[in-house]
Amino acid sequence: MPEGKIIKALSGFYYVLAGDEVIQCRGRGVFRKNKVTPLVGDEVIFEAENETDGYILEVKARKNELVRPPIANVDQAFLVFSAVEPDFSTSLLDRFLVLVEFNQVRPIILISKLDLTTKEERFSIERYAEEYKQAGYQVILTSSETDDGVEEVLTFIDGKISVFAGQSGVGKSSLLNALNPELELKTDHISSHLGRGKHTTRHVELIHIENGLVADTPGFSSLDFSEVEPEDLNYCFPEIQEKSNDCKFRGCLHVAEPKCKVKEAVENGEIPKYRYDHYIEFLQEIKERKPRY
Structure with missing residues (x-):
């Protein structure tokens, strides 16, 4: 079966780049059943009799995916x-x-x-x-x-x-x-x-x-951290992650813990205060997020 990459999704059609050709495909019903939505950027296996009549049979494993933009x-x-x-x-x-x-x-x-x-x-x-x-x-x-x-x-x-x-x-x-x-x-x-x-x-x-x-991608101006947990946030600020390796307590969230190297770096001007302020603001937002069941 041929393989390709989805380069456009529009009105229920998926446009698959295979070599130098772009094939217009639909998704098989199995995707809806399994709650899999093909995305632009997906590597897929498909079948097609011509350039406008193809079907996506399988979406290969993704290394990552974004929700907005999809x-x-x-x-x-x-x-x-x-x-x-x-x-x-x-x-x-x-x-x-x-x-x-x-x-x-x-x-x-x-x-x-x-x-x-x-x-x-x-x-x-x-x-x-x-x-x-x-x-x-x-x-x-x-x-x-x-x-x-x-x-x-x-x-x-x-x-x-x-x-x-x-x-x-x-x-x-x-x-x-x-x-x-x-x-x-x-x-x-x-x-x-x-x-x-x-x-x-x-x-x-x-x-x-x-x-x-x-x-x-469509412009957008608001983002939420629905998937991010408090302990994840540390890794999303490279300079905070680097300093956190020297914090006294493992799992330090850099809020009120003693001997926190991140707070020390902010006080010394090694980390801009606005970056730390945003970290604390986002951390609070994540903590106050309603639990999902």
Whole structure:
């Protein structure tokens, strides 16, 4: 039986890339029975008599999957956050980073719209970028208008499945158009009344850029930690995880425990206070989550 990768899901059809061909497939009823929903990025086994009449028979094991956006087997996530319009938000970025880290997807931070910043705003953004780099993240400053950072982004895309995600209106589609002008993805300006961009991307689709596959995903601005447990959160902040190895108590949550090396690092300025504050905020949110039965 032939094998391929789902590159688009739309209106009950799954478009499977097999070699140089894309086959339009439906899912067999067995998926509904077993509560398996094929996702973009899935490696599948299928059968097809022609390019428009195929059936997916089996979804192979996934190495990871995201819920929002719904996609599987992702190698890395480009988290696109604008320097301005909307303003750069470390709190929202840290939420995305936790989700991505928890799903064992490599995050790469892209800060867009550098061309719109004032001198003071640019200085502030560069300071944040340096702090995230020190925490262990890859950070690229970009502008789709001046092509700043575009070549650097392309070097990371090669041979990978990548997700572009972030708050609405931060310029994801504009950046993808800069990476590959042939895409001509639809973009909308920020709504000045709402302070956020219109949703111009309606579905998840993997598109070819260079020798990689990239998903342009619907923008979204809220995330919950429904799958994350309190003891997991530690691993989603690399600099906190590193310092926690030296805490006196195993399983230290870095709240009120004595001889906590994480709190010590915050006091010494080795970990930015806003990162620790977000960790504590997220930890509280997870602890107060209603139990699921």
